[in-house]
Structure formats: C-alpha cells, structure tokens
Amino acid sequence: MSDEEEDDLILDELDDGELVLQMHDDLYDGMADEIAEGVNILLKRGWTPYDILTKALVEGMRIVGIDFRDGILFVPEVLLAAGAMKRGMEILKPLLVETGAPQLGKMVIGTVKGDIHDIGKNLVAMMMEGAGFEIIDLGINNPVEDYIGALKREKADILGMSALLTTTMPYMKTVIDTLKEQGIRDEYIVLVGGAPLNEEFGKSIGADAYCRDAAVAVETAKEFMARKHNQG
Amino acid sequence: MPTTLILACGALAREVLALIELNGWQHMELRCLPAELHLHPERIPDAVEAAVRAARGAYSRIFVAYADCGTGGRLADRCKTLGVEMIAGPHCYSFFEGNEAFAARGEVTSFYLTDFLARQFDAFVWKPMGLDNHPELRDLYFGNYEKLVYLAQTEDAGLTKAAREAAERLGLEFERRFTGYGDLQAAIRAYKV
Numbered sequence: 427m428s429d430e431e432e433d434d435l436i437l438d439e440l441d442d443g444e445l446v447l448q449m450h451d452d453l454y455d456g457m458a459d460e461i462a463e464g465v466n467i468l469l470k471r472g473w474t475p476y477d478i479l480t481k482a483l484v485e486g487m488r489i490v491g492i493d494f495r496d497g498i499l500f501v502p503e504v505l506l507a508a509g510a511m512k513r514g515m516e517i518l519k520p521l522l523v524e525t526g527a528p529q530l531g532k533m534v535i536g537t538v539k540g541d542i543h544d545i546g547k548n549l550v551a552m553m554m555e556g557a558g559f560e561i562i563d564l565g566i567n568n569p570v571e572d573y574i575g576a577l578k579r580e581k582a583d584i585l586g587m588s589a590l591l592t593t594t595m596p597y598m599k600t601v602i603d604t605l606k607e608q609g610i611r612d613e614y615i616v617l618v619g620g621a622p623l624n625e626e627f628g629k630s631i632g633a634d635a636y637c638r639d640a641a642v643a644v645e646t647a648k649e650f651m652a653r654k655h656n657q658g
Numbered sequence: 659m660p661t662t663l664i665l666a667c668g669a670l671a672r673e674v675l676a677l678i679e680l681n682g683w684q685h686m687e688l689r690c691l692p693a694e695l696h697l698h699p700e701r702i703p704d705a706v707e708a709a710v711r712a713a714r715g716a717y718s719r720i721f722v723a724y725a726d727c728g729t730g731g732r733l734a735d736r737c738k739t740l741g742v743e744m745i746a747g748p749h750c751y752s753f754f755e756g757n758e759a760f761a762a763r764g765e766v767t768s769f770y771l772t773d774f775l776a777r778q779f780d781a782f783v784w785k786p787m788g789l790d791n792h793p794e795l796r797d798l799y800f801g802n803y804e805k806l807v808y809l810a811q812t813e814d815a816g817l818t819k820a821a822r823e824a825a826e827r828l829g830l831e832f833e834r835r836f837t838g839y840g841d842l843q844a845a846i847r848a849y850k851v
C-alpha cells in the first residue's frame with residue numbers, strides 16, 4: 427500500500443476546517459499530490475471552486491509569502507509550494523470558468539529585457555490569477571515592443587514588469603517613457619516589482635506602484651481597479 | 659602595521675589576498691563578510707555598515723570590496739554616508755571581466771561561475787537552490803539558460819574541470835574565459851594611491 431493511499435484516508439477523515447488547515451501545511455511543504463487530493467475532496471463536499479482557490483490555496487501561499495519575506499523560507503521552498511499550488515489550480519481552472527468566478531481585470535506581465543529571472547514574476551502571475559485576474563504572461567527578456575504590443579492586442583488593464591538585476595531595473599523606465607510618448611500611459615495601471623527595487627524607484631520612473639511581494643501586488647491591483655471603475 | 663582595511667565579500671577573499679601578495683601592498687589587511695550574503699543582498703548594507711563602524715578605530719582607511727551585488731544602489735548610498743569607497747559595477751561577474759567589456763557583451767542567457775563559485779559550486783549554487791534534494795527544480799531555475807561561462811581569475815586546471823562538471827550537472831554548454839582580476843585589481847590599486 428502506498429503512502430498516498432494512507433494520506434487519502436487521513437485527509438478525507440478531516441472536517442472541512444481541519445482539511446483546509448492541513449492543506450495550508452501541505453502547500454507550505456510543497457506536497458503537490460496532497461494538494462490535488464485535498465482540492466478533489468473539497469469539490470466532492472460541494473465547495474465552490476472559487477472558495478477552494480481562495481481559502482485553501484491562495485491563503486496557504488500567502489503564509490508561504492510571509493515566511494519567505496521574513497527569511498524563514500528560501501527560494502526552493504517557495505518554488506515547491508508554488509508547484510503544489512499550480513497542481514491545485516490546474517484542477518480548479520476549468521471549473522472556475524464554468525462557475526462564473528469573479529473577473530477583476532486583465533494583466534500583461536513579464537521580466538524586462540536583459541533579465542531572465544522569473545521565479546518572482548511567475549509567483550505574482552499565479553497569485554493574481556488566483557485572485558481573479560486574467561494573466562497574459564510574456565515570460566522573460568522582454569523588449570518594450572512586446573509589452574506595448576500585448577497591452578494593445580489584449581486590451582489589458584494592468585502592466586506588470588519584473589527585474590532582479592540592478593542593470594535591468596532602469597529598462598522599466600524605458601517602457602513607461604515609451605507609453606508616455608505614444609500618449610497611452612494613463613490607459614494602464616503600471617505595477618513594478620523585483621528584489622532590488624523599492625518604493626522610491628517605482629515613483630521615480632513613473633510607475634503607479636512598486637509591490638514588495640505577490641500579496642501586495644494583488645491588493646494593489648484590486649485597489650487600482652476599483653478606483654478605475656469609480657472614475658469610469 | 660596595516661593601515662588600510664579591505665572589507666570584502668567572502669567570495670573575494672582569495673582574490674584580494676592574492677592581489678595584496680602580488681602587489682606587495684603590505685599596509686593592507688583583509689577582513690571578510692560571509693559570502694552567503696550574496697543570496698540575501700537586502701542584508702548587505704547593514705552588515706557592511708556594522709563592520710565599517712567596528713573597524714574604524716583600528717584603521718586609517720577602509721575600502722569596501724563589494725560591487726552593488728543586487729542592493730539596487732542601497733550599498734552605494736550607505737557607503738557614501740559612511741564616507742568609504744566601494745567597487746564600481748553591478749556584481750563580481752561584471753568587474754572581473756571589466757565592467758565596460760561585460761556590459762558591451764550584452765549576454766543574457768549565460769550563467770557565470772568565478773573561481774570562488776567553481777570551487778564552492780555545491781555550497782553556493784546546488785544546495786541553496788535545493789537541487790540536492792529536488793533535482794526536478796532544475797528546469798525552473800535553468801530552463802532559460804544556454805551556457806555556463808566560467809570566468810577564470812587564475813590558470814587552474816582543477817577549477818576548470820570543476821566548472822566543466824558544474825555545466826554538465828546543470829545541462830548547460832560550457833565556456834571558459836580567462837579574466838584575471840579585472841577591475842578588482844584596478845579598484846584597489848586606484849584606492850591605494
């Protein structure tokens with residue numbers, strides 16, 4: 427008998443509250459099989475896909491994010507946790523569409539030209555998706571044309587740029603300046619992030635906000651979208 | 659009596675010592691901060707400041723042998739406040755090759771090793787990235803890389819072999835470039851004067 431079957435039994439015996447807490451732990455430990463199992467159990471118990479996503483997965487990743495920020499977890503643990511969340515999301519994604527989960531807006535995101543760090547960018551993309559944003563992920567090493575092309579083509583609301591190198595951070599300004607030159611800067615909410623950046627840098631290049639981590643990115647994006655709708 | 663302190667990243671210890679020896683800079687002494695800091699650049703400015711303050715009484719001059727190292731300009735600001743000089747450039751890969759040459763190359767999909775990293779590949783790359791326990795993470799880290807470039811500070815067949823093996827383990831092409839000490843030598847020499 428495999429370990430997995432043993433875990434199945436235990437997971438299914440937990441009540442909903444305990445199971446969700448157990449899933450937070452499993453996510454923290456990067457246990458993708460257990461997360462998939464937990465998601466399926468909650469679905470069977472009649473939970474909506476949206477509730478499973480936000481209460482079990484997104485909340486679990488939020489805890490991982492806090493411990494990463496505080497230096498308790500490092501990059502590999504975050505990657506494993508993100509992998510587990512992804513497994514859960516793969517099950518939920520088609521169901522979310524069917525059940526009409528909230529759609530908050532559309533974001534184009536990518537790492538800037540010259541930089542191929544993408545772990546943080548991927549995490550932000552995943553958490554934004556989990557919060558109800560549609561994500562157009564341009565990947566790494568993006569020149570300004572790629573960002574602007576995608577923003578126009580996709581009629582996006584938000585532009586997200588990531589940079590982890592001191593040498594590539596300034597490229598964000600190039601992108602924002604090009605948006606200004608084309609007279610379309612104000613059509614988009616521009617969020618920037620990456621470990622070497624800070625609030626002051628975000629302001630100095632003309633971004634709408636610098637976001638320290640994925641949780642802040644989600645909150646910031648929600649706030650700006652709400653403001654946009656109020657104005658509209 | 660040494661009068662000048664070189665306060666360096668631990669990853670530069672051998673190189674700074676070699677330069678002191680090579681150039682006969684007898685008035686210089688080396689003190690290092692842990693090389694692990696390079697994985698947590700947000701901690702570097704405070705660590706440097708504490709070390710500078712602690713050493714101030716004992717030396718007439720202090721040189722910080724760090725480049726920016728991902729502090730986003732915060733180390734430079736701190737050094738300015740403290741009134742000490744540091745190395746120009748973004749990181750050691752750049753100043754070993756020479757900041758200008760490195761920038762001009764515009765290489766994007768290469769992963770660099772120095773002598774230090776070739777020697778300490780397991781302790782500073784493989785293990786902290788969790789590849790010892792989770793080799794399946796390899797693609798998430800290195801999926802977008804094509805080449806491992808070994809920037810060699812010295813002629814050392816053993817290190818070249820170690821770097822080549824690291825490239826194999828990461829599934830990357832291998833290239834060796836001899837850089838010598840690059841701008842590190844120039845920076846300390848300029849400071850010495």
Ligand code: B12
Binds near residue numbers: 726767
């Ligand atoms: C993991 C890592 C790598 C991995 C990258 C794997 C990958 N696929 O991305 C590997 C080992 C391959 C690597 C390679 C290199 N790296 Co590296 N790397 C790191 C390290 C240790 C962690 C980065 C990371 O992934 N963190 C985890 C994520 C979750 O955090 P994050 O990226 O900060 O993202 C969060 C926030 O910043 C924010 N955020 C991020 N992006 C965005 C975007 C938006 C829109 C928003 C809203 C928010 C947001 O939310 C995220 C989630 O909470 C950092 C040091 C550090 N501690 O930051 C060095 C570091 C960034 N790397 C560095 C360097 C120098 C390199 C190399 C040149 C090294 C080499 N030997 O060749 C190459 C770069 C090649 C290139 N062209 O890009 C330096 C940069 C120095 C500098 N002056 O800029 C650092 C600082 C290390 C150092 N001190 O030397 N690296």
